[in-house]
Amino acid sequence: MDYKRYLITSALPYANGPVHIGHLAGVYVPSDIYVRYLRQKGKDVKFICGSDEHGVPITIKARKEGVSPQAIVDRYHELNKSSFERFGISFDIYSRTSNKVHHETAGDFFKDLYQKGEFVEQTSEQYYDKDAGQFLADRYIKGTCPHCNYEEAYGDQCEQCGTSLSPMELINPHSMLTGNNPVKKETTHWYLPLDQYEGHLRKWILEDHKEWKSNVYGQCKSWLDDGLKPRAVTRDLDWGVPVPVEGADGKVLYVWFDAPIGYISATKELTPDWEKYWKDEKTKLVHFIGKDNIVFHCIIFPSMLHRAGNYILPDNVPANEFLNLEGNKISTSRNWAVWLHEYLEEFPGKEDVLRYTLTANMPETKDNDFSWADFQARNNNELVAILGNFVNRALVLTHKYYNGEVPEPADYTEFDKETIEIYQQIRAKVEHALDHYRFREALREAMNLARLGNKYLADTEPWKVVKTDEARTRTIMYVSLQISAALSVLMEPFIPFSAQKLNEMVNAPGLTWQDIGNMDLLKPGHKINKAKLLFEKVDDVMVANQRQKLDDTKKQNEAENADVEPSKAEVKFEDFTKMDIRVGTILDAEKVKKTKKLLKMTVDTGIDQRTVVSGIAEYFTPEDVVGRQVSILVNLAPRKIRG
RNA sequence: GGCGAGAUAGCUCAGCAGGUUAGAGCGCAUGAUUCAUAAUCAUGAGGUCCCCGGUUCAAGUCCGGGUCUCGCUACCA
Secondary structure, eight states: OOOSEEEEEEOOOBTTSOOBHHHIIIIIHHHHHHHHHHHHTTOEEEEEEEEBOOSHHHHHHHHHHTSOHHHHHHHHHHHHHHHHHHHTOOOSEEEETTSHHHHHHHHHHHHHHHHTTOOEEEEEEEEEETTTTEEOOGGGEEEEOTTTOOTTEESSBOTTTOOBOOGGGOEEEEETTTSOOOEEEEEEEEEEOGGGGHHHHIIIIIITOTTSOHHHHHHHHHHHHHOOOOEEOEEEOSSSOBOOSTTOTTEEEOHHHHHHHHHHHHHHHHOTTHHHHHHOTTEEEEEEOBGGGHHIIIIIHHHHHHHHOSOOOOSBOOOBOOEEETTEEOBTTTTBSOBHHHHHHHSTTOHHHHHHHHHHTOOSSSOEEEOHHHHHHIIIIIIIIIIIHHHHHHHHHHHHHHTTBOOOOOOOOHHHHHHHHHHHHHHHHHHHHHHTTOHHHHHHHHHHHHHHHHHHHHHHOHHHHTTTOHHHHHHHHHHHHHHHHHHHHHTTTTOHHHHHHHHHHHTOTTOOGGGTTOSOSSOTTOBOOOOOOSOOOOOHHHHHHHHHHHHHHHHHHHHHHHSOOOOSOOOOHHHHHTOOEEEEEEEEEEEOTTOSSOEEEEEEOSSOEEEEEESOTTTOOHHHHTTOEEEEETTSOOOOOOO
16 A cells, blocks of 8 residues: 555653663564655655553652642653654654643543444442542552452452452451541442454454564454453543543543554644544554553554544554563663663764664564673674774765865766676665565664765775875775765654764755755765764763662662551451461572462471472572571461462 | 563574475674674574474474563452
8 A cells, every 4th residue: 555644653652750771672673764765755754652641650759759640640751752852762752641732632532432322321339539529540549368368469460479350359348548548339330342453453453463473463452362352441630531421420541542542642732734634545544552452442442543533543552572681670660671761861972872672672573681791792882883883984085185075976887787796786785674664674774874984995995006006096985975965864763863973974955854865965066064973982980870870779779669668457466366477497498380470499497397488589599598586376277379 | 360462593582374404683603705883694503483282294483381571450250
């Protein structure tokens, strides 16, 4: 299909924290490369993003800090917006879901579906806090987990045993707002009957979009094969887009219903022509997301669009996997991350180094790891040594031999022709990779042009030839300069800042994507500018500093974990006297298979040897604990755990 | 517990309508070179293609079972 225009969206970052390298590698860098590529080709493209500012976690953070939810989202919206901009993520608009346009758009969207009778209304019992005068979101209820008896389990999940729960399952539930025991009360919500759209979704995804990435396709298939269920699209909460229906006071749209509509409202805010981008079959819509968002962008949002009528559906949803940091999962709450705003401060002028590293190591097919050693190596061995070096050689020699003027070439030799042929094939290779959302491959192909340049210079040796054959030298330099100029366009989607610098050096502002492969980008007689270094080395000190920073985080986390708070309810002295606590030595330990947290240990208690299972495997390896002394409650009744 | 995705050289990854000695980049070793930010170029070493079975003349490549990692999801499947 020949598309007239492109609408590219990046997942809306949740405005309860700053953006980190995981977000960048997963979503913003690939989408930005794709968009810059399309713009280079002269396509009509709109690149949409914004802050996702509703939902329960933001209200919890606000409560914790004693400020309003709006204050929280204002803080992170501004921070992330400016960070993206400084990092060269070239959104056409970076909007936000707390603004007026969005509230109207999302409200209207709901109302439209409501009036069409698309929703199923259902009344159910939920916990209500009388004193606070509101229904409690799952996250606002704590209680005892029915599976592991952990007393601080949340209404939606027990952090101790990992089970996901519903608030009704909790034993002794209490409200986090007031500490009271909530009461059950009836409430009405609207459900999107996804089950009714199954047929349409099956055909659209499973038959018409077999080209989607295997992780995306596989997960959609899994959902469809399992059978879809109606999904609530409203919540009892006072932060969000109010449900525009009479009698729905105190209810807002579920954040996952309202957030993707943010793509639409942002487009509306950007251009009065927004409908062309959302409702014309000639528009290609692509959602860039992380793998945790697949179901919302492939099942739920498309269902909403489909039932609203005359909206187009995404042509592709290239979801990336996750990026780890130095071998550990990135975690906002544990501060295990490289934050974009901090990187920008600590590595001024090195935006492209991070962009390059994240692209070269993008988690396209599986989770990948970011390490500072890799960052340094990519910079020093690739950006500096291959790309920066080649360009520098070509430009410096031109200044030396021809005073900065592009020389008139003589006839090409067979070797020149071979080199030129390879050069001319590179554009198609990069395009093919980008058209299929294979960014690592595209970058590798693009870098091959710089490699080709280095090889060409090494083989032709102009610094020797110049002493004997002036005409030949002119040709060699001419070819090298064309390649340098082509690089300034070819590299732009990946490393825009450096490409711009290079473009200024070769002094050819008007070059376009279509020029790549041509041999007349810089004409004889054209003056180039002074050669400056495109990249500089990252030294060991910089790397050591970043490692130190992470080590500090690790230590701080450990210290915080060591801060034990009384986490269980008070017990009577009589209960205490019943317990026989002794010091035992761990003789042997092994991980319990198929579990994340369980460690099985043999402990010598002094009176016997017994097998004990404890949920500490995330913090200790079996080797760590063997030989250690632990206190053990020896008269605890035996229980069967996982056989 | 169910489902999905991944597991290939020290590292990051390609390969797969099944077919001769399994590829690339980086790292490493050796040599060449000096225009260039000790940058480049050439050559080479290095792999039981996660494990166990099976189909086949032939299997990283297909099928069954298992292990590990990540994600989604669940008092059912």
